[in-house]
Amino acid sequence: MPTLIDFRRRIRSVKNTQQITRAMKFVAAAKLRRSQEAVFAARPYAREMRHVLQSAISRIENPQHLLLARRQEERILLWLVTGDKGLCGAFNTNVIRKGLEFAREHAEQKLDVIAAGKKGRDALRKRKASLVAEYVNISGKVEFSHAKEISGKVIEAYSAGEIDAVYAIYNEFKSVLAQRLIVEKLLPIEQAELRSPEPAAIVDYIYEQPAAEILNSLLPRHVEAQVFRVLLESAAAEHAARMTAMDSATNNAAELIDSITLHMNKVRQASITREIIEIVSGAASTA
Amino acid sequence: MIATSISLHVVTPERQLLQESVDSLQLPGQKGYLGILPGHAALITELGYGELSYRKGKDLRHLTVMGGYAEVLADRVIVLAEVSERAEEINVDRARAAKERAEKLMGKPGDKDVDWDVAMLALRRALIRLQVAAKGGAVAAAEDHHTAP
Structure with missing residues (x-):
């Protein structure tokens, strides 16, 4: 399972590409x-x-x-x-x-x-x-x-x-x-x-x-x-x-960033939920 | 109807240099200069290397023309120049350097490496540029004088 840091890296790399394609477009x-x-x-x-x-x-x-x-x-x-x-x-x-x-x-x-x-x-x-x-x-x-x-x-x-x-x-x-x-x-x-x-x-x-x-x-x-x-x-x-090619490449990069961000947030949420469950169940067992 | 002015179009492969109404002009034909006034008989000619000058009111302006063709009609002249530039566009230093280079090449007649025709053409181009630039400069200087307080 990819960790948060992996997602961040991925986003950064796509962002770099996007900057290049945008510059090339201009x-x-x-x-x-x-x-x-x-x-x-x-x-x-x-x-x-x-x-x-x-x-x-x-x-x-x-x-x-x-x-x-x-x-x-x-x-x-x-x-x-x-x-x-x-x-x-x-x-x-x-x-x-x-x-x-x-x-x-x-x-x-x-x-x-x-x-x-x-x-x-x-x-x-x-x-x-x-x-x-x-x-x-x-x-x-x-x-x-x-x-x-x-x-x-x-x-x-x-x-x-x-x-x-x-x-x-x-x-x-x-x-x-x-x-x-x-x-x-x-x-x-x-x-x-x-x-x-x-x-x-x-x-x-x-x-x-x-x-x-x-x-x-x-x-x-x-x-x-x-x-x-x-x-x-x-x-x-x-x-x-x-x-035109660089314009659509820039748009594609934006889309990719969105979908990775969404995925990353889901994973982050899942891990927070899991941590809460662990704490709650830990507290319940000591009570 | 007798035309009283000529619409002068000067185009080169790269751009349209001039499109304006003038009173008279001189073209560098292959066999000497042609003076053209409104109402000139229709004519097609090949152009040589030289200077195109046109008069508009009191203004006399100069362009370089290096080869090409001209079509002359009663009220219109189309100049299809291979190379052409306005007096103020000429880089005098470059033209002078080109002139010196060409003269140096032509100073060694025995040298087989020297392409005589190329050097000759380069020299002619440089001389025309210098000539036109000198005239254009004189006009600009006169204008400066008028605008000075």
């Missing part, structure tokens, strides 16, 4: 705010980029570019975006599970994988996936140079004809309470997506360079902006997931 909340701002701050660029690209592409009869060319998808590059740390609920597991599912669906194609984030990398290593590149410790502070590096690598492999399509699996920051798992095709760029919805608004531009030249240099920038957006979304989603 840290995640602060980081979430910052990364959420970063997501919003990056939106104007992506929007204006799309706008300029739309007007450039609609000016060209038959846009020809490597990044627009559709090929038979035989070699696929999958970009798995996870976090570097755990303790964020199902955030990483979801991405990894989806990645494995993707691999099963594309079993007959050759599949290479790029990992962003330690968790995804470790999972891929364990399963002996063909990991061609890894980018770790970037979700803490996402910078545009990271996006440049990743998209540079991807575009190079695609342009060289080493791969036929590039997909990304990542968590989209939908709201603080919900993340959405997204499987997105990065390359080839879908032309339909770039078609202006309102062709009447198209202006006849003067080009400093030929339109095709502008397009050639704009398309890689567009991919960079997309990659950057994915990184930012994933970082914000990670902080949101961690915040």
Whole structure:
């Protein structure tokens, strides 16, 4: 039978854990705010980029570019975006599970994988996936140079004809309470997506360079902006997931403390009752 | 209708730097500077490294722009800069240090370890930052003078 001191110890240890989870929750909340701002701050660029690209592409009869060319998808590059740390609920597991599912669906194609984030990398290593590149410790502070590096690598492999399509699996920051798992095709760029919805608004531009030249240099920038957006979304989603996970951990700890306290009081009461009975019966026998 | 002002948007991948109505501006195009007044013909151009200046009333302000694109319409200019900062955001000491570093690298032409292009770009960036910071500083100093009792 556990004694009172055992209960007290147990409560203290749960309380410590609760303090840690609560602190982590606040840290995640602060980081979430910052990364959420970063997501919003990056939106104007992506929007204006799309706008300029739309007007450039609609000016060209038959846009020809490597990044627009559709090929038979035989070699696929999958970009798995996870976090570097755990303790964020199902955030990483979801991405990894989806990645494995993707691999099963594309079993007959050759599949290479790029990992962003330690968790995804470790999972891929364990399963002996063909990991061609890894980018770790970037979700803490996402910078545009990271996006440049990743998209540079991807575009190079695609342009060289080493791969036929590039997909990304990542968590989209939908709201603080919900993340959405997204499987997105990065390359080839879908032309339909770039078609202006309102062709009447198209202006006849003067080009400093030929339109095709502008397009050639704009398309890689567009991919960079997309990659950057994915990184930012994933970082914000990670902080949101961690915040919710740590919040429920804190609540669970509170519940646990309550139930242990209740149990402890019952045991304490029982022992007091027993002592009284002993005293009373001792007194009765001496009387 | 003839536009009398231009709505200038400057965005970088990381943030929206500027969104305001200006009277005129100068853009660092790849083949030299472009002066833009309201009612300019529609234009798309790639940007070089240089300084973007815009006038609003009597105020003349400067930004650095390092590469990117600009779309010009009669009443709107969108600048998609890769890197851009306001004059007052520039760390002059850092830019000066970068300039010295680049100059030192370029001072050894025989050295195979020196990546000439990288050093050259670093030098250009540093020079533009210093130039813009100097102009921005002058404006700030003038304002100080006015507010002094």
